[in-house]
Amino acid sequence: MSKKNEHIQEHVPREFTGPQLAIATLALALSTFMQVLDTTIANVSVPAIAGNLAVSPNQGTWVITAFAASNAIMMPLTGWLAGRFGEVKLFIISTLLFSFTSLLCGLSPNFTTLVMGRILQGIAAAPMMPLSQSLLLRIYPEHKKGLALAFWSMTATIAPIAGPLLGGYITDEYSWPWIFYINLPIGILGAFVVYILLGKNDTPTHIKPIDTIGLALLVLGVGSLQIMLDKANELDWFSSTTIIALTAIAVVSITFFIIWELFNEHPVVDLTLFKKRNFLVGATTLSISYAVFLGGGVVFPLWLQTQMGYTAFWAGAASSLVGIFAFLFSPIVGANLHRFNLRVLVTIGFSIFAISYYLSSIYTPQSDLWHIALPRLVLGAGMAMYFIPLTTILIAGVEPHRIASAMGLTNFLRVLGGGIGTSLAISFWGNRTNFHHANLAELANPYNINISQAIDTLNNNGISGAAWLDNAITAQASLRASDDIFLISAYLFILLIGLIWFAKPPFMAKRESDDKVVTLIE
Numbered sequence: 001m002s003k004k005n006e007h008i009q010e011h012v013p014r015e016f017t018g019p020q021l022a023i024a025t026l027a028l029a030l031s032t033f034m035q036v037l038d039t040t041i042a043n044v045s046v047p048a049i050a051g052n053l054a055v056s057p058n059q060g061t062w063v064i065t066a067f068a069a070s071n072a073i074m075m076p077l078t079g080w081l082a083g084r085f086g087e088v089k090l091f092i093i094s095t096l097l098f099s100f101t102s103l104l105c106g107l108s109p110n111f112t113t114l115v116m117g118r119i120l121q122g123i124a125a126a127p128m129m130p131l132s133q134s135l136l137l138r139i140y141p142e143h144k145k146g147l148a149l150a151f152w153s154m155t156a157t158i159a160p161i162a163g164p165l166l167g168g169y170i171t172d173e174y175s176w177p178w179i180f181y182i183n184l185p186i187g188i189l190g191a192f193v194v195y196i197l198l199g200k201n202d203t204p205t206h207i208k209p210i211d212t213i214g215l216a217l218l219v220l221g222v223g224s225l226q227i228m229l230d231k232a233n234e235l236d237w238f239s240s241t242t243i244i245a246l247t248a249i250a251v252v253s254i255t256f257f258i259i260w261e262l263f264n265e266h267p268v269v270d271l272t273l274f275k276k277r278n279f280l281v282g283a284t285t286l287s288i289s290y291a292v293f294l295g296g297g298v299v300f301p302l303w304l305q306t307q308m309g310y311t312a313f314w315a316g317a318a319s320s321l322v323g324i325f326a327f328l329f330s331p332i333v334g335a336n337l338h339r340f341n342l343r344v345l346v347t348i349g350f351s352i353f354a355i356s357y358y359l360s361s362i363y364t365p366q367s368d369l370w371h372i373a374l375p376r377l378v379l380g381a382g383m384a385m386y387f388i389p390l391t392t393i394l395i396a397g398v399e400p401h402r403i404a405s406a407m408g409l410t411n412f413l414r415v416l417g418g419g420i421g422t423s424l425a426i427s428f429w430g431n432r433t434n435f436h437h438a439n440l441a442e443l444a445n446p447y448n449i450n451i452s453q454a455i456d457t458l459n460n461n462g463i464s465g466a467a468w469l470d471n472a473i474t475a476q477a478s479l480r481a482s483d484d485i486f487l488i489s490a491y492l493f494i495l496l497i498g499l500i501w502f503a504k505p506p507f508m509a510k511r512e513s514d515d516k517v518v519t520l521i522e
Contacts, residue, residue: 020197024194024197025148025151027193027194027197028136028190031095032132032155033159034098034183034186035098037159038067038102038125038180038183041167048171049063049111049176065231066118066122069222070119071125072126072223072225072412072415075126075408075412076222078127078405079405079408080267080268081127083206084205086205087131087202087404088194090127090131091127091132092191094124094127094128095190096191097124098125099191100124101120104117104120105121106178106181107177127408130408131404132152133403136152137395144335145337145392146334146389146392147334150334151330153387154327154331158327203404214257214268217254217256218269221249221252222250222416224246224247225247225250226416228243228246229419230423232427233426233430269409277504278507279397279398281394281499281500282394285346286410288417289350290417290418292492294417294421294422295422296425297322301319303478304318307478321380325377326381337392342392343501345389346390348385349382349385350497352385353490354493356375356379356382357379357490360375360376360486361490365479390500393500395407429478432485436477440473
């Protein structure tokens with residue numbers, strides 16, 4: 001055995017027992033839940049935060065932007081940091097720092113301090129998600145990696161749904177600082193459990209020089225891009241010199257970053273992962289599909305609240321139905337992942353997505369809550385055959401010591417795709433609403449006898465007929481714009497089916513006779 005292998009063998013832990021494996025899974029999953037939850041829980045609390053700290057609602061959105069930008073910048077660095085400190089140690093440090101910065105956010109006496117706290121919180125949180133995936137994949141047997149991803153997917157699916165509901169409840173019943181304080185017990189407990197179970201069995205470390213130029217380009221490029229995406233709709237896209245400047249900085253910085261990293265001996269981000277066919281196909285499919293998924297997911301509750309008269313709670317409740325089948329089916333799919341061609345599973349998942357979005361594209365102003373929520377329920381079944389198989393495909397063939405890098409880069413692309421999808425969907429929704437409003441307004445003119453009579457009747461009853469008509473046109477135009485987005489989403493998921501078939505099996509090991517848990521270091 002070589003010295004290198006002897007060094008690695010020293011880090012091999014004893015086999016995990018069933019209870020130990022269950023507790024480790026729960027600790028990693030809860031930490032993931034906490035991190036994902038914090039990306040959405042503050043959204044509904046922005047008005048309360050802005051009012052309490054004496055800033056405008058537009059300024060208040062920096063609470064979201066600051067976290068998203070710093071989180072996106074640091075996420076691709078997960079692989080480099082894990083190699084420097086060890087995956088277990090980095091996860092524990094990140095989780096504790098996330099808990100501490102959550103406390104700082106809750107205690108912030110002014111808005112500037114809160115924004116700085118959110119920046120630090122985003123930096124601390126960045127490695128948590130990819131490392132939770134990487135560690136779960138390492139403590140499960142090869143043929144049960146799908147089950148590990150299923151447990152991770154369940155928490156990652158429920159957290160963004162629970163975020164707005166929990167954030168709204170806490171803000172209404174208590175006060176906004178408590179949306180940050182709730183992270184403390186979860187984070188400390190999760191870090192403690194991971195330390196006890198995995199602390200003595202960390203991955204090997206190696207000291208590499210810091211690529212300061214690559215890091216600077218990454219911070220400048222990704223930071224500019226994330227801020228541009230968050231503020232694009234507010235500033236009316238490229239009619240704003242600020243958006244144009246941010247876009248130019250992002251394009252130039254990211255272009256030079258890619259060139260620099262490809263030829264640097266010690267890159268901060270391992271871009272050579274894209275040389276692996278399955279990683280390229282899987283990561284590309286995941287980022288594009290997540291952009292489409294999240295774009296529609298943002299427009300849906302906005303439409304319900306602004307045009308259909310739903311409260312934030314009921315809009316969230318309608319959206320949350322997507323989690324039911326995703327939660328129930330994910331363990332089943334994960335446990336049997338080795339039995340199927342994963343491209344077939346993704347095809348079925350995307351087909352379900354297409355059906356769901358088509359059903360969403362035929363809403364009418366008379367649609368009740370059940371008919372509005374039904375497509376979201378259907379969508380959940382597709383979720384179970386979406387994330388788990390795609391992640392398994394993209395890590396197929398990736399060496400164990402590069403899993404953390406792969407997960408960091410994948411999650412960065414997914415988050416970036418979500419940001420692009422959200423900005424484009426909201427912008428498209430607004431433009432299509434204006435388009436349909438103009439067309440409908442042409443039909444509602446004084447020469448239309450039915451319209452004229454309706455307005456006269458309302459006026460005679462003390463109701464402004466003109467205002468009623470404008471509201472009706474706006475509601476119908478918004479509905480048609482939503483229908484457009486959902487129909488386009490259905491078509492895009494059908495097209496994405498073709499992309500995933502460029503992946504090449506095998507994607508995972510077959511079931512072995514020995515079901516014992518494999519070691520942490522392979």
